[in-house]
Amino acid sequence: MxxxxxxxxxxxxxxxxxxxxxxxxxxxxxxxxxxxxxxxxxxxxxxxxxxxxxxxxxxxxxxxxxxxxxxxxxxxxxxxxxxxxxxxxxxxxxxxxxxxxxxxxxxxxxxxxxxxxxxxxxxxxxxxxxxxxxxxxxxxxxxxxxxxxxxxxxxxxxxxxxxxxxxxxxxxxxxxxxxxxxFTSFAIFLFLNGLLIRPITRLTRNMVAFQQDPDDARKIIVPSERRDEVGIAERELAAMESNLFTMLKQKQHLADLGLAVAKINHDLRNTLGSAQLLSDQVANLDDPHVQRLAPRLVNTLDRAIKFCQSVLDYGRHKSVAPKFEQVDLRALLDESASEAAIRVHPEIEWLNQVEDDVIISVDPDQIARVFTNLFKNAREALETHSLKNGDHPSILANLIVDQAQVCLTIADNGPGLSPRAKDNLFRAFEGSGRAGGTGLGLAIAKELVEAHGGALKYIPEESGTKFEICLPR
Incomplete structure (x- = not known):
């Protein structure tokens, strides 16, 4: 073509x-x-x-x-x-x-x-x-x-x-x-050919050539000394092609690095799995010192195996276009809460304040994954921290509807996010709010919500953690 x-x-x-x-x-x-x-x-x-x-x-x-x-x-x-x-x-x-x-x-x-x-x-x-x-x-x-x-x-x-x-x-x-x-058109053409046609043809040919082989740095256009609009276009095209060339090289290096990390993680997970089996056997020994250190060793190995598995899962993650369906929002929230083990949790109260007749058009599998990630994060935060003033642990889902969008808030009354987690929120491998976490859940959740044309935002509160999911109606 x-x-x-x-x-x-x-x-x-x-x-x-x-x-x-x-x-x-x-x-x-x-x-x-x-x-x-x-x-x-x-x-x-x-x-x-x-x-x-x-x-x-x-x-x-x-x-x-x-x-x-x-x-x-x-x-x-x-x-x-x-x-x-x-x-x-x-x-x-x-x-x-x-x-x-x-x-x-x-x-x-x-x-x-x-x-x-x-x-x-x-x-x-x-x-x-x-x-x-x-x-x-x-x-x-x-x-x-x-x-x-x-x-x-x-x-x-x-x-x-x-x-x-x-x-x-x-x-x-x-x-x-x-x-x-x-004669007049030929004279005007000779003038415009040197002023516009040939530079535009050069720009067009360069764009086609660069598109065919963006990895070849020789295809980056060399801008002329012109100071008019054509010269500006040449310089901007040269800058864009240079940036694109650099980005492609960086992504290629990251892809190669990611493939190597995936292989390392795969082998490391297998090695850690073997170490976990040995640690289970060691835990059964009667030595008091072993009995005291074995749980820490097992927990450390479990966290390492989960981290390796999460890295592999993120590498395998593929973005799929949402398949929109008419979904009952309240039922989808209850189903996700059950999946995250908070609906029947013995200590955490689940408060679903969304009315029964709220119907939204979403991909139920993808949005359920978003809800489940948020609910699991809230459950883990409530399980590992004691609440002040004797408050009962709870997770609340509430809905605000206007003419343009529906905004769902999911909040808990736990300890809230750490400053480091707030600064790196929604960044993979950086935005985790707990020790040993990867931050992949929030990063994937944000990507899924944006694929629906919506937005996932963190709402600062004096206590607890609150997220808002806004989806177009």
């Missing part, structure tokens, strides 16, 4: 360069069209003005002819040919004179075009109408010659003559505009 993005033929056709050239040519042609419309309208009115001017010259010629002399057919033909007209009407001081070919009938004009009316939109509409819908109709051009303000002439001409010249003019304008657009 990445190689296809930089295939040469596809890059030429679909690349940024071709899109840029096409866009520039299209924009120039649009501008040329906006210029062409008034230009073609001006060409049409100028063409009709020329016919009117020639007709005015014919009127002066007629004025010079003596009244006793008639215009010959040859003279009439020359006058009409000079104006490219089929007939002329000259109006002076209330008098009209018709000049037409004696051998042809008087044509009937289909419409009139008055050159004295020069509204821009009307001129453009008239030019486009002739250009696209013109035929062999006869049009009557009315106007006043430039040097004969007291004379009004009407020229009957074939519309096809004007249409042919409009087509030729439009064709010339089109090729000229295309030539100008091509």
């Amino acid at each position: 990445a190689n296809e993005q930089f295939d040469a033929p596809k890059r030429v056709i679909f690349g940024l360069s071709m899109k840029l050239i096409t866009m520039i040519i299209a924009m120039i042609m649009v501008v040329e069209v906006l210029i062409y419309l008034p230009s073609v309208a001006n060409f049409r009115i100028s063409w009709m003005d020329d016919r009117v001017h020639v007709a005015g010259v014919a009127a002066r010629v007629i004025e010079t002819v003596p009244d006793t002399m008639d215009l010959t057919p040859d003279m009439i033909g020359k006058l009409l040919s000079s104006a490219e007209a089929e007939a002329l009407v000259i109006r002076t001081e209330g008098q009209s004179q018709l000049i037409e070919r004696p051998d042809m009938p008087m044509p009937v004009a289909a419409y009139a075009a008055d050159t004295r009316e020069r509204a821009p939109l009307d001129l453009i509409a008239g030019a486009l109408e002739i250009l696209f819908f013109g035929s062999n109709r006869t049009m009557r051009v009315i106007g006043v010659p430039m040097d004969s303000q007291d004379v009004v002439v009407e020229v009957l001409v074939n519309e096809a003559l004007l249409r042919q010249e409009l087509i030729a003019y439009s064709r010339n304008i089109f090729w000229l505009s295309l030539l100008v657009a091509s």
